[in-house]
Amino acid sequence: MTIALRWQSRPNRALDATQLGHFASLCLKLEVETYPKPGLVSHVDNGAHRDMDAALLCLSAETLMPFFSELAAAGAEGAGMNRLRAIGVAAERAMLAATQDINTHRGAIFGLGLLCAAAGYRNAVGIRKSLGRLVSERWGDDILSGPVSLRSHGAVASRRYGAGGARAEAAEGFPSVYDIALPALQAARERAPHDEEAVRVETCMRLIAEVTDTNLLHRGRAEGLRFAQESASSFLAVGGVGSPGWRRRAADIHEAFVARNLSPGGSADLLAMALFVDRLEV
16 A cells, blocks of 8 residues: 655745654655665565565654654754754654664664754755755764764674765765755656656665665675665666666566665665755755
């Protein structure tokens, strides 16, 4: 059963904190309502995950909604990173309580939460800067100097393989969102102007092809990352969602990821973040 979620028009950039929280939660649900995404949970199947499904991810997104609103409100009040981090910790605890200790959205709490804070700040002061630039300027140094998670799979892979990971991505203003995902969204809309799910599939493929996803490194090591990037690149090279039979090719890649227990969770988070930025950006 699909999740009946649609937006009809570009929302007003000056959403209040409550609306921003709802919108961030919606973007997480739209990521779930995207198939075929290689190895990832969707409304069709569980991908390479045995411990979660679409219903659980949507429950997690609902649970996080008020925390995203709180982060937006904190941003509007000029909060520093310590306060944002405390809200993020509370959000993670609530998520784990709701999901019975399954990590559904730890990465999204961090990345999407910072974008919510930046959106709240931007609306409060009325400046015209990108959300990514605001995150980098206001909190970038504290993001890099703050405590490092020792338990997340992404953090372990970052240390093992020297990948920058989510902290570097945020501190630099989310280049994977602005330089990879947003252009991919725009290009895919030209090829599939009436199919937003197809647009999300192609954007996810572009992210997998170009991002060093630490979730892939954790699950498949360097070989798994290379396989994933080559598979996504091959899909794009023959025209992506603009080519005949693209759904079958994407589904075949999805099945190959599942067989190898590969799941690009970092790319999934970046897709949700790109959807958020795409509809709110200057």
